[in-house]
């Protein structure tokens with residue numbers, strides 16, 4: 276009879292410890308617990324998975340030294356010792372060896388009877404969260420850049436109007452010059468100033484328009500891509516690049532031709548830069564499930580896997596000496612602002628491969 280309460284207490288204790296172990300297994304965090312002698316006393320199910328995962332029965336009761344790789348042990352040992360001695364949590368960020376996953380690592384003191392008895396090592400995979408934070412920072416920067424550009428464009432229109440007025444006055448003064456040759460030269464300069472001012476005004480207008488997408492406009496892919504390529508083909512960077520354009524007739528997208536031209540030029544100039552010793556740039560348009568798709572492919576080395584999540588970030592460039600790193604960021608925001616998307620789309624074989632996805636506008640004549 277006397278043994279009853281202690282049996283109940285023992286049952287409760289074992290129920291509680293089973294619940295504790297089940298809770299550790301339910302956590303979306305990889306963790307283990309070491310005692311003061313650095314023996315593993317808990318190893319949750321996430322630590323059993325993945326390329327470096329180990330089955331629980333092979334690690335429980337063993338010294339940490341025999342469980343984690345030697346390099347990791349060398350770094351971990353002083354940290355765990357410090358947490359055991361001082362009872363202060365420790366945290367840092369760490370990456371997998373191939374750099375593909377990022378973890379928030381915490382070492383937390385566990386206290387029993389007022390003394391640190393164990394250390395809980397906790398590893399939270401924050402790869403996706405960090406990528407989202409980076410995307411937010413990128414879109415913030417772009418929004419700021421957009422406002423800046425629109426502001427500059429707006430302010431530049433006033434001095435432009437002033438310059439063009441001054442040019443008219445100068446021209447009428449020059450007409451009074453005694454020599455015919457001087458009058459002729461003045462006229463030609465007046466023409467030059469007029470045409471350059473008109474060009475600046477067009478640029479300013481297009482910058483302001485870019486900030487305000489017009490859903491009503493449409494572009495025929497064959498003619499718009501054709502114009503962009505004609506402009507590029509004369510550029511020295513394309514001297515060794517063979518351009519193949521496969522654009523079916525009647526492919527019309529909901530995008531203004533100027534923006535589409537800018538996107539094509541950004542993608543094509545990147546492709547040319549990726550093929551300095553020559554290669555082929557292929558542009559292929561087609562319709563797919565109510566959308567217009569434009570693939571831009573090159574025979575260069577392609578974008579390394581480790582950089583693919585970063586190339587659309589504003590200011591990200593692997594050519595700091597010549598590039599701004601804004602080409603893809605602006606191209607993507609132009610396309611997204613018009614209800615489409617721009618993505619890197621690796622193929623089975625090597626080479627850069629980008630896909631522009633646009634809303635289809637039907638095949639009506641433009």
Ligand SMILES: Nc1ncnc2c1ncn2[C@@H]1O[C@H](COP(=O)(O)OP(=O)(O)OP(=O)(O)O)[C@@H](O)[C@H]1O
Nearest residue numbers: 545546549577586592593598599600601602603627
């Ligand atoms: N076709 C491609 N092949 C290989 N890498 C590419 C390709 N296109 C883009 N990249 C990579 O993406 C990065 C970002 O491209 P983005 O166009 O935004 O900037 P950039 O070309 O470096 O500079 P800018 O466009 O201002 O000249 C490039 O620096 C390059 O590393």
Ligand SMILES: [Mg+2]
Nearest residue numbers: 541545602603
């Ligand atoms: Mg570029």
